[in-house]
Amino acid sequence: MNKPKEGFCIYLDAISSDLSLEHIIPKSLGGLDEFSILADRKFNNSTASTIDAGLANDFLMLFDRDRQKAVGHSRTHPEPRVKKATLEDGTPVQVTFAASGLRIYNLRERRYLNDHERSGRTISLEGVTIHLDADLKFVAKVGLAAGFFAYGDLFREQVQHSELRKIVNAEHLNQITPDVRVHCRFPSEQELESETLQILKLATESVECSSVLLMPGIGCFGIAVGILGNFVGMINVKADIVGFPNTGAYDAGHCIYLQSGRMYRSSLRHVFKKLADHLDLK
Incomplete structure (x- = not known):
């Protein structure tokens, strides 16, 4: 078993007994392996990850991540999606604002609307969060x-x-x-x-x-x-x-x-x- 690395962590302004590699900008936001530092593992896995995720999952940021295909460690392609939305007749839907095109999923019928069905419709969006x-x-x-x-x-x-x-x-x-x-x-x-x-x-x-x-x-x-x-x-x-x-x-x-x-x-x-x-x- 490898011994944990010990050294200074700028996030803590103190010596850490367990350093790990930290992407200064996460890959999900355009970061690279070479732009990294050693930092306290616990901080990386808690505070740093929470801050990174807060921006990476921001509704507006998802448009840019989708357009530039910026994926994180999960390799999942990000798309801006509103999970709580309704059509003008009250039909519950999910709406995906993808760079590849708008997709509207009918939650009752469990299928995507085709172009003809989408034409002229009005969508009300709920639950869009911007921190x-x-x-x-x-x-x-x-x-x-x-x-x-x-x-x-x-x-x-x-x-x-x-x-x-x-x-x-x-x-x-x-x-x-x-x-x-x-x-x-x-x-x-x-x-x-x-x-x-x-x-x-x-x-x-x-x-x-x-x-x-x-x-x-x-x-x-x-x-x-x-x-x-x-x-x-x-x-x-x-x-x-x-x-x-x-x-x-x-x-x-x-x-x-x-x-x-x-x-x-x-x-x-x-x-x-x-x-x-x-x-x-x-």
């Missing part, structure tokens, strides 16, 4: 792991990652510390006017893949996450970035894109320059 906290909890979890993955002990010792950990473990996010800046995937009308938000959305939505942007700044450290080509959120916490690398692939920050089965790493400056060049061509 508004799922995005920021996921960004905080990814931020902890990706920050440590890319910057190692500099992230561990000089970034106030305790604030990320609070978000990961919080029951409700209305207790976020006021000096922690956040943008979520459902911004207010006022937030949409933010130039920072628009740039981050462009950087994470310009390619249909999952991505992480790590952004050291004066007195702060920002993490933005995109999943399957959609901006999920950004969290900015206090940090002392003295000694952080600022050349090569770390110039102005570090970006990780998981595209077509490969991990691409480059500087934030390079990514922003490519975006600027692309906009200049339009």
Whole structure:
């Protein structure tokens, strides 16, 4: 029997006596094996799995997972499905909004309606759940792991990652510390006017893949996450970035894109320059 691995776990900010491999972004959301860290097994199997599943099974996220065929360990193809729905005459149905086409299943007759039977019908949907906290909890979890993955002990010792950990473990996010800046995937009308938000959305939505942007700044450290080509959120916490690398692939920050089965790493400056060049061509 193999002896459990012992070492530091960034999720716990402590030594774990039982480490296991943790996908920083799960495969069900576009992750790759090479974008992983060692973390406490119990945390991986409980809190981390719950946070990952909260976003992976989100009704809106299922549309992107279906379109990009993003499957997890079960290898089951995800599709957005509403299990509680009714036709205008009260007939109970299940509705699947698949990329391959709409399917309506008559629960009484236990069969799918054909195109003629569906024509002109009205469907009322019930039980569609969207967890508004799922995005920021996921960004905080990814931020902890990706920050440590890319910057190692500099992230561990000089970034106030305790604030990320609070978000990961919080029951409700209305207790976020006021000096922690956040943008979520459902911004207010006022937030949409933010130039920072628009740039981050462009950087994470310009390619249909999952991505992480790590952004050291004066007195702060920002993490933005995109999943399957959609901006999920950004969290900015206090940090002392003295000694952080600022050349090569770390110039102005570090970006990780998981595209077509490969991990691409480059500087934030390079990514922003490519975006600027692309906009200049339009």
